[in-house]
Amino acid sequence: MIDYxxxxxxxxxxxxxxxxxxxVGVMCPLIGAYVVTRGLAFMGDALAHAVLPGxxxxxxxxxxxxxxxxxxxxxALLIGLVSRRSGISEDTxxxxxxxxxxxxxxxxxxxxxxxxxxxxxxLLGQPLGVSQSEVFVALALTGVVVMGLYFFHHxxxxxxxxxxxxxxxxxxxxxxxxxxxxxxxxxxxxxxLAAGIVLVMAMLVTPAATAYLLVRRFxxxxxxxxxxxxxxxxxxxxxxxxxxxxxxxxxxxxxxxIFMAAVVVRRAPRxxx
Amino acid sequence: xxxxxxxxxxxxxxxxxVEFGEHKTLSDVTFAVGPGTLMGVVGPNGAxxxxxxxxxxxxxxxxxxVVTIRGAEGRRSRALAYVPQRENVNWxxxxxxxxxxxxxxSCDLGWFRRPGRRDRELVQVCLRRVxxxxxxxxxxxxxxGGQRQRVFVARALAQGADIILLDEAFSxxxxxxxxxxxxxxxxxxxEGRIVLLATHDLTNLAERFDQLLCLNHxxxxxxxxxxxxxxxxxxxxxxAHGVHYALTGDRFEEPGA
Numbered sequence: 001m002i003d004y005x006x007x008x009x010x011x012x013x014x015x016x017x018x019x020x021x022x023x024v025g026v027m028c029p030l031i032g033a034y035v036v037t038r039g040l041a042f043m044g045d046a047l048a049h050a051v052l053p054g055x056x057x058x059x060x061x062x063x064x065x066x067x068x069x070x071x072x073x074x075x076a077l078l079i080g081l082v083s084r085r086s087g088i089s090e091d092t093x094x095x096x097x098x099x100x101x102x103x104x105x106x107x108x109x110x111x112x113x114x115x116x117x118x119x120x121x122x123l124l125g126q127p128l129g130v131s132q133s134e135v136f137v138a139l140a141l142t143g144v145v146v147m148g149l150y151f152f153h154h155x156x157x158x159x160x161x162x163x164x165x166x167x168x169x170x171x172x173x174x175x176x177x178x179x180x181x182x183x184x185x186x187x188x189x190x191x192x193l194a195a196g197i198v199l200v201m202a203m204l205v206t207p208a209a210t211a212y213l214l215v216r217r218f219x220x221x222x223x224x225x226x227x228x229x230x231x232x233x234x235x236x237x238x239x240x241x242x243x244x245x246x247x248x249x250x251x252x253x254x255x256x257x258i259f260m261a262a263v264v265v266r267r268a269p270r271x272x273x
Numbered sequence: 274x275x276x277x278x279x280x281x282x283x284x285x286x287x288x289x290x291v292e293f294g295e296h297k298t299l300s301d302v303t304f305a306v307g308p309g310t311l312m313g314v315v316g317p318n319g320a321x322x323x324x325x326x327x328x329x330x331x332x333x334x335x336x337x338x339v340v341t342i343r344g345a346e347g348r349r350s351r352a353l354a355y356v357p358q359r360e361n362v363n364w365x366x367x368x369x370x371x372x373x374x375x376x377x378x379s380c381d382l383g384w385f386r387r388p389g390r391r392d393r394e395l396v397q398v399c400l401r402r403v404x405x406x407x408x409x410x411x412x413x414x415x416x417x418g419g420q421r422q423r424v425f426v427a428r429a430l431a432q433g434a435d436i437i438l439l440d441e442a443f444s445x446x447x448x449x450x451x452x453x454x455x456x457x458x459x460x461x462x463x464e465g466r467i468v469l470l471a472t473h474d475l476t477n478l479a480e481r482f483d484q485l486l487c488l489n490h491x492x493x494x495x496x497x498x499x500x501x502x503x504x505x506x507x508x509x510x511x512x513a514h515g516v517h518y519a520l521t522g523d524r525f526e527e528p529g530a
Contacts, residue, residue, distance in 0.1 A: 168330045169379060
């Protein structure tokens with residue numbers, strides 16, 4: 001049994017993969033707490049797909065997947081801008097830009113010859129393929145996200161709960177919403193390293209939603225979500241290694257299993273309070 | 274809380290006009306409220322009550338007109354607090370009663386400072402004022418409509434506001450709880466604060482409010498409820514249908530509401 005845990009650790013790619021997975025498992029639910037409570041799941045899914053062209057360009061230029069961070073931020077802000085200006089509802093705007101950007105990414109990918117990236121790795125996640133520099137960049141970006149959430153906590157919470165009241169006390173709510181979108185884009189790009197484009201959404205939403213069922217306060221929800229996310233990511237990666245299945249689906253299944261268990265527990269008489 | 278509210282000018286609105294495209298939502302609205310007034314703003318849905326509050330609170334630009342708060346013209350002021358319509362609050366967001374009232378301190382705390390002991394003491398005083406200290410650990414979703422409104426009033430007190438705007442404060446609040454809310458608001462009025470409450474509920478207007486602003490895109494009447502709320506004004510607000518209900522003494526139901 002202990003070998004099951006220690007045996008893969010002799011490979012440095014596994015250690016790097018674990019490091020990235022834990023970072024992703026922690027940072028996704030931290031921002032995911034806002035995604036769940038503000039109904040931003042579709043936005044998150046869209047951003048994950050819309051960063052594909054940025055990733056392809058990043059790989060072509062030799063910067064790696066992390067190069068998609070600026071393009072993620074650009075898409076997030078563009079969605080906000082287009083939906084405010086065009087008078088088209090936000091979810092329609094998201095749908096249009098999401099599909100358009102994803103299509104552009106697929107075209108770029110198939111048009112670039114000699115690119116040594118498997119589309120499947122991008123879609124499903126391949127944390128065992130990350131380089132050491134990518135681990136450090138992921139660590140730094142996790143730090144950025146945690147600091148951002150800490151410094152803007154008050155403003156983010158007030159804006160999320162009562163946007164009008166926030167405006168009245170002088171909080172620039174548009175700016176705060178954009179801060180949240182920027183942090184969300186950063187999290188998604190790093191999350192794709194571990195869980196892939198299609199399933200990063202699961203890391204973003206599922207552990208945070210599980211925590212939402214189990215605890216009462218928002219900050220506790222962030223903490224419990226991060227713990228569930230880290231456990232899901234690590235267990236998922238081990239399953240992926242031992243069963244030879246892609247890591248994104250493995251992590252997603254673990255997180256979904258924990259969520260289902262929480263639904264069952266939640267139906268039992270409430271223990272907290 | 275020891276009441277130390279400035280006397281002198283309260284809130285004045287002069288010639289306020291707000292347009293959305295071609296459509297004039299508010300046209301030449303003028304009134305003045307002195308300290309220690311509980312004022313009702315009544316009118317049908319879409320009469321511009323929320324627009325008026327948004328303009329006073331500085332959330333909406335006005336095409337014409339001036340809003341003066343405590344003698345200072347047209348800028349956002351922490352002397353003013355806003356209790357949102359319940360449709361505009363994200364009830365999915367898990368915050369406790371204590372969290373919400375602490376939000377009232379965010380003005381003073383600025384961007385990066387955390388609340389300290391004085392803030393927590395003040396929050397406790399404010400929650401006791403509205404009779405909800407015992408419920409401080411409850412989630413907002415677990416409270417009744419009337420209790421939620423009182424939490425927002427406590428938040429306004431924690432902010433140190435002496436002008437409080439409540440938008441559709443009676444919607445989703447049963448009649449008994451409405452009276453409880455009015456009692457709290459009257460005690461704030463007695464300290465010299467100005468309270469504006471928008472509602473389309475026309476129950477007990479005379480007992481509830483010192484002043485009444487009857488609004489249907491323009492000011493139909495303004496004054497003490499007995500003088501302002503005449504059958505002619507009622508017809509101007511709601512049409513002949515509304516007059517019928519008012520005169521037969523039936524509980525007023527807004528047409529199409």
